[in-house]
Amino acid sequence: MKPPKAVLKKLESIFARFLxxxxxxxxxxxxxxxxxxxxxxxxxxxxxxxxxDLVDTFSLKLWWLFRSQRSLWAQFLRGIIPITPHVDDQxxxxxxxxxxxxxxxxxxxxxxxxxxxxxxxxxxxxxxxTNVSFFCWRLSQGLIPVDVVIQRRIGCHIASRCQCCSAxxxxxxxxxxxxxxxxxxxxxADIFHITLMPFEGFQYRFQAWRFSVQKYSNGAEEDHLESxxxxxxxxxxxxxxxxSLARRHGHRSAFWCLYYHPSPPPPMLVFWxxxxxxxxxxxxxxxxxxxFASGGGIIRDSSGQxxxxxxxFYGDCxxxxxxxxxx
Numbered sequence: 001m002k003p004p005k006a007v008l009k010k011l012e013s014i015f016a017r018f019l020x021x022x023x024x025x026x027x028x029x030x031x032x033x034x035x036x037x038x039x040x041x042x043x044x045x046x047x048x049x050x051x052x053d054l055v056d057t058f059s060l061k062l063w064w065l066f067r068s069q070r071s072l073w074a075q076f077l078r079g080i081i082p083i084t085p086h087v088d089d090q091x092x093x094x095x096x097x098x099x100x101x102x103x104x105x106x107x108x109x110x111x112x113x114x115x116x117x118x119x120x121x122x123x124x125x126x127x128x129x130t131n132v133s134f135f136c137w138r139l140s141q142g143l144i145p146v147d148v149v150i151q152r153r154i155g156c157h158i159a160s161r162c163q164c165c166s167a168x169x170x171x172x173x174x175x176x177x178x179x180x181x182x183x184x185x186x187x188x189a190d191i192f193h194i195t196l197m198p199f200e201g202f203q204y205r206f207q208a209w210r211f212s213v214q215k216y217s218n219g220a221e222e223d224h225l226e227s228x229x230x231x232x233x234x235x236x237x238x239x240x241x242x243x244s245l246a247r248r249h250g251h252r253s254a255f256w257c258l259y260y261h262p263s264p265p266p267p268m269l270v271f272w273x274x275x276x277x278x279x280x281x282x283x284x285x286x287x288x289x290x291x292f293a294s295g296g297g298i299i300r301d302s303s304g305q306x307x308x309x310x311x312x313f314y315g316d317c318x319x320x321x322x323x324x325x326x327x
Contacts, residue, residue, distance in 0.1 A: 002059070008051040015048075029153065031143040035112070041124040043114040044141070046134075049107065056110040057103055064101040067091050119206045140203050144171050175202060277302045291316050 012034050019037075020028045038053070039045025066074050068091050092099040095109060123136045138144055147160035147169040160168045164180050167173050175181055185205075189196050194209055275281040279302060286295030296311035 002055055003051075005052070008055070011051060029145075031138070032141065039112075039114050041137075042116045042120045044117060044120055045114075046137070050111070053107060053111045057106045060106045060110070061101065061103060064091070064093070068101075117203075119203045122206060122209075136206075139171065139175065140206070142171055144174075146171055146174055172201065176205065274304055275300075275302050280307060286314075 016030055016034045016037075017028075020030050034048075035050060036044075037046045038048040038050040041047045065071075093101045093105070095105040096102050119140060120137070123140065124133050128136075142149060147158060149171065151157055151160070162169045162173060162178060164178055167178065176185070185196060188194075192209075196205070272283075280299055282297055282299045284295065284297035286293060293314040293316075294312065295314065296309065298309045299307045301307055
């Protein structure tokens with residue numbers, strides 16, 4: 001028994017209102033049709049499923065159970081629609097390799113398909129937070145409420161001006177072409193050795209980053225993608241430190257944090273010298289871990305031979321105190 005289509009439509013309307021945060025007495029703009037959202041993420045949707053597709057899928061499952069099982073219910077239905085006896089039939093589900101019915105394959109059969117795009121697989125990666133993926137999805141779909149998009153949605157011309165310059169506020173300008181956005185893109189492109197082309201759209205720029213990742217990692221895209229947050233954090237950490245210094249000590253400290261890179265100290269060779277003939281040398285060291293100290297030492301002669309070694313556990317104390325006692 002199938003539920004009425006009006007009921008399914010009403011339920012999907014409730015789902016859509018919840019997604020776009022519409023209240024009982026307020027109506028928010030629904031940026032995308034619900035049926036377009038009910039596509040897999042790699043096809044440009046959000047991975048939801050239409051209720052009608054689920055009804056059709058489980059109807060197929062009921063048919064499969066009716067044809068394959070020997071329950072009382074299945075025998076009753078076979079009595080209504082008799083099957084030709086004296087023939088050994090075998091039921092096979094052709095959409096799976098082993099011939100068994102799988103609900104997912106039935107859903108793939110009844111749903112409306114769209115083109116798979118690699119950029120969406122990158123956006124909805126498991127290593128990216130869901131809220132970031134959702135924002136990038138809206139950005140790739142042109143669903144950000146900038147001035148030009150709002151004009152097109154409401155069908156009314158309004159004054160448009162970017163908050164950072166005098167250009168018209170479009171998605172392309174705000175996230176790609178504006179001087180501020182271009183500076184950010186080029187900063188991280190230099191870090192990750194990515195070539196940026198002018199007049200690229202958002203999806204083309206994402207694809208450029210993806211291909212650069214593949215080239216850099218010799219095809220091991222997923223392995224390198226997992227390391228990208230670490231590289232990004234390492235590159236972004238100086239800006240965080242500069243912002244913190246600017247709030248505490250002024251912009252001069254922030255400037256030195258960002259742009260002053262002292263050269264590392266030259267490497268220093270460390271080695272052990274033998275004592276003079278007829279003398280002995282003792283070397284000691286101590287260590288404290290979790291508040292518990294231990295230490296030891298070794299005595300060697302002029303030829304480097306070990307004469308005696310010792311070790312002791314000192315209990316709860318500081319490393320400086322025990323080093324002094326060893327000395």
